[in-house]
Amino acid sequence: MSAIRRIDVTLKDHDYAVHVGSGARRLLPAVLEELGVGRVALVSAVPERELPDPGVPFTVVPVADGERHKTLASVESYCRAFVEAGLTRSDAVVACGGGTTTDTVGLAAALYHRGIKVVHLPTTLLAQVDASVGGKTAVNLPEGKNLVGAYWQPSAVLCDTDFLRTLPRRELLSGYGEIARCAFIGAGDLRGLDLTEQIVASVTLKASVVARDERDQGPRHILNYGHTLGHAIERATDYAWRHGEAVAVGTVFAGLLAGRLGRVGQDRVAEHREMVESFGLPTWLPSGVPVTTLVELMRRDKKKGKDADAGLTFVLDGPRGVELVPRVDEHLVSSVLADLPSGPAPTPA
Structure with missing residues (x-):
């Protein structure tokens, strides 16, 4: 096993480690032993042969990854599987899959026996x-993305980079969408690093932000950079656009909107597009989706406050750095959106 990097997430009531590197999944038995776990349910979107032996009695619960399965019905099915597996509050759940799996299984773990x-x-x-770091768990409703959820921190996160070797190019691009936006919220330009170091830098940034604001009361809003429009694009395309692709467009839009508001200069605006394009990510809106539809979906964003009727709320760059900007005029938002070209979802080779 090559050297595995460790990032500690230090919170008021709960600390845990994120391990990043080749073979990190093989740390699972030691992690479970340290937690004192007697039995686990392995909720997995990968073949059983790719799962590590947890070192304790276990039940494999198959899961279908993807936004279409990120529902309350899935949460119920997992909780019922936990009952069948005989899990108690002294046991554990292991979520093996993409971000929709960690989100949905994480919420099931938060609810089962009031927390496992x-x-x-x-x-x-x-x-x-x-997605796997920070303790936000949620599922979608027909009305919007991540509208039902809970804060439930993991006990450990094992980021085995070997899983990425066979990942389709489009799935890699989706991850790069989050890496690209990190450049504007404190991580700096990560393009010169290898993939493991890009993951470490992204997780380190998120860990530091979550440590300061676990429950989205202030600084954690910066992690939503590019996400307000990004979530709207996902919903408007019925998730035909991947999360990272949509966030990439949202990042370009955030730069343009900040420029139109006079918060940043044109060089900074251009830097947003250049960063996103350099990763091979889209900088256009999905074709066939009216601007009015995107604006309506953004009205449902979770960040809006009690004065939400006065406009939209975005996380934007500015002279004091990235911050939450409320009461942005919808006509201005529509005008900026109208300036963006449109096109199909990316189809990388």
Whole structure:
């Protein structure tokens, strides 16, 4: 096993480690032993032969990854599988899959017996750099993305980069969408690093932000950079656009909107597009989706406050750095969106 990097997430009531590197999944038995776990349910989107032996009695629960399965019905099915597996509050759940799996299984773990330990084994780049870390768990409703959820921190996260070797190019691009936006929220330009170091840098940034604001009361809003429009694009295309692709467009839009508001200069605006394009990510809106539809979906964003009727809320760059900007005029938002070209979902070779 090559050297595995460790990032500690230090919270007020709960600390845990994120391990990143080739073979990280093989740390699972030691992690479970340290947690004192007697039995686990391995909720997995990968073949059983790719799962590590947890070293304790276990039940494999198959899961279908993807946004279409990120539902309350899935949460119920997992909880019923936990009952069949005989899990008690002293046992644990292991979530092995992409970001939709860690989100959905994490919520099931938060609800089962009012909270059971969960260990994440993220298998996609998107999940490794972002979704599996930070304790946000949620599922979608027909009305919007991530509208039902809970904060439930994992007991450990094992980011085995070997999972990424066979990842389809488009899934890698989705992860790069989160890496690209990290450049504007404190991580700096990560393009010169190898993939493992990009993951480590992204997780280190997120760990530092979550440590300061576990429950989205302030600084953690910066992690939503590019996500307000990104989530709207996902929903408007019925998730035909991947999360990272949509966030990439949202990042370009955030730069343009900040420029139109006079918060940043044109060089900084151009830097957003250049960063996204350099990763091979889209910088256009999905064809066939009216601007009015995107604006309506953004009205449902979770960040809006009690004065939400006064406009939209975005996380934007500015003279004081990235911050939450409320009451942005919808006509201005529509005008900026109208300036973006449109096209099909990316189809990388």
